[in-house]
Amino acid sequence: MKRVDVVVIGAGAAGLFCAAQAGQRGARVLLVDHAEKVAEKIRISGGGRCNFTNRDATPAQFHSRNPHFCRSALARYTAQDFIALVQRHRIPFHEKHRGQLFCDESSQDVIDLLLRECDDGRVEHWQPCAVSAVRARADAGVTGARFEVDTARGPVEARSVVVATGGLPVPKIGATDFGLRLARQFGHAIVEPRPALVPLVFDAATWAPFVDLSGVSLEVEISAGTGRQRARFVEDLLFTHRGLSGPAVLQASSYWQPGEALQIAFAPGTDWPGTLQRAKATSRRQLGNELATHLPQRLAQAWLARGGLPEERTMPEVADKPLRQLAESLSAWHVAPTGTEGWKKAEVMAGGVDTREIDSRTMESRRAPGLHFIGEVMDVTGWLGGYNFQWAWASGYACAEALAAERARDAQTAA
Numbered sequence: 001m002k003r004v005d006v007v008v009i010g011a012g013a014a015g016l017f018c019a020a021q022a023g024q025r026g027a028r029v030l031l032v033d034h035a036e037k038v039a040e041k042i043r044i045s046g047g048g049r050c051n052f053t054n055r056d057a058t059p060a061q062f063h064s065r066n067p068h069f070c071r072s073a074l075a076r077y078t079a080q081d082f083i084a085l086v087q088r089h090r091i092p093f094h095e096k097h098r099g100q101l102f103c104d105e106s107s108q109d110v111i112d113l114l115l116r117e118c119d120d121g122r123v124e125h126w127q128p129c130a131v132s133a134v135r136a137r138a139d140a141g142v143t144g145a146r147f148e149v150d151t152a153r154g155p156v157e158a159r160s161v162v163v164a165t166g167g168l169p170v171p172k173i174g175a176t177d178f179g180l181r182l183a184r185q186f187g188h189a190i191v192e193p194r195p196a197l198v199p200l201v202f203d204a205a206t207w208a209p210f211v212d213l214s215g216v217s218l219e220v221e222i223s224a225g226t227g228r229q230r231a232r233f234v235e236d237l238l239f240t241h242r243g244l245s246g247p248a249v250l251q252a253s254s255y256w257q258p259g260e261a262l263q264i265a266f267a268p269g270t271d272w273p274g275t276l277q278r279a280k281a282t283s284r285r286q287l288g289n290e291l292a293t294h295l296p297q298r299l300a301q302a303w304l305a306r307g308g309l310p311e312e313r314t315m316p317e318v319a320d321k322p323l324r325q326l327a328e329s330l331s332a333w334h335v336a337p338t339g340t341e342g343w344k345k346a347e348v349m350a351g352g353v354d355t356r357e358i359d360s361r362t363m364e365s366r367r368a369p370g371l372h373f374i375g376e377v378m379d380v381t382g383w384l385g386g387y388n389f390q391w392a393w394a395s396g397y398a399c400a401e402a403l404a405a406e407r408a409r410d411a412q413t414a415a
């Protein structure tokens, strides 16, 4: 039977990086992926230009039921470390928005970087090759092989198995629940997976008054979630035919729970009651024109129609009460989505393998020694903006260091 030190299942961001790092530290690594093409999610990421990290990544931009879990790995492999690697490979990149770093040319540059790093680590790469089962051996024997992995190219013995099968979004390019099933098989709890960084939708009746706003985009302050899980973002919002999208809503979707309302303030920083009262006192403009100095015109018109306010009424003619109500609805629009656009449109999975049974320094299971989980399959979810790739790199790196340390210990024992 083929024998290696490590089988890494999943040649996506985390798996490729971990395989390369472990290989470069001397481990014999076999990387296996069932998809036709390598790292499809990297290819489609960032609109084809891969937002490969965020210069300002800290644990504060990640959520998990175990919020401190990500700290150790993120501290040991930082955004600056990955930026240095990108620079070593002479990949041109730029900062787009709030620390988000993108390739100038194509996501393929990052895929090529990872494949070159794997070559440097002499990583053996089987793809496409399905993995059907992983079994723990009752007796690791003299070889130290703790696992048997059944693959489409035959069984493999390995001392360690790294599960890097990612999350459930975009099933048509290879996402599966294999990692979650494997975790359950070895006794791990799963935090209920749900689509995150995803557009939110409404039932047809609720959304009917807003359908014509499709395509309107503006900056908002959005809040979602409850208690310690409540988050607030100032980003752009986009109206769509079925609901709300844009960075503001993608961010909020990670905190939103079914049944809850979002709170949205238009033109954040605008004191709407004060602004409208001042305009009433000083401006002779029509209400619609006045509002359109602060908001996209289509939105201003829709908002007035919604509140039953004639847009042609001049500011001094508007009564105090409807003006106050208008100000309130612009400062805090409470709107309850009925669902999300689902796994087809989500960028990440929230939830996943419960990290409370995983060592945060090594990514090793506390239930099955030698079994590791890295990347998105775990219950660690980053904000929009390069954070999810940074988690893939950081968790992959921590795991690779642990694999190398274990190999060194084994070699010492054998000597």
Ligand SMILES: Cc1cc2nc3c(=O)[nH]c(=O)nc-3n(C[C@H](O)[C@H](O)[C@H](O)COP(=O)(O)OP(=O)(O)OC[C@H]3O[C@@H](n4cnc5c(N)ncnc54)[C@H](O)[C@@H]3O)c2cc1C
Binding pocket: 009, 010, 011, 012, 013, 014, 015, 032, 033, 034, 035, 038, 039, 040, 041, 042, 044, 045, 046, 047, 050, 051, 052, 053, 129, 130, 131, 164, 165, 166, 167, 169, 170, 173, 174, 175, 176, 177, 178, 179, 346, 347, 348, 374, 375, 376, 377, 385, 386, 387, 388, 389, 390, 392
């Ligand atoms: C449209 C889109 C855009 C995105 N843009 C960004 C961005 O710009 N910046 C950012 O930080 N994040 C972005 N993300 C999120 C990011 O792509 C993921 O968080 C990241 O790829 C996770 O890395 P991973 O290695 O854990 O999983 P993945 O990269 O998804 O890799 C998992 C691999 O496992 C393989 N696999 C699955 N099941 C099996 C199995 N049973 N057997 C063998 N192999 C298997 C898959 O084929 C895949 O190659 C985006 C996601 C999407 C969907």
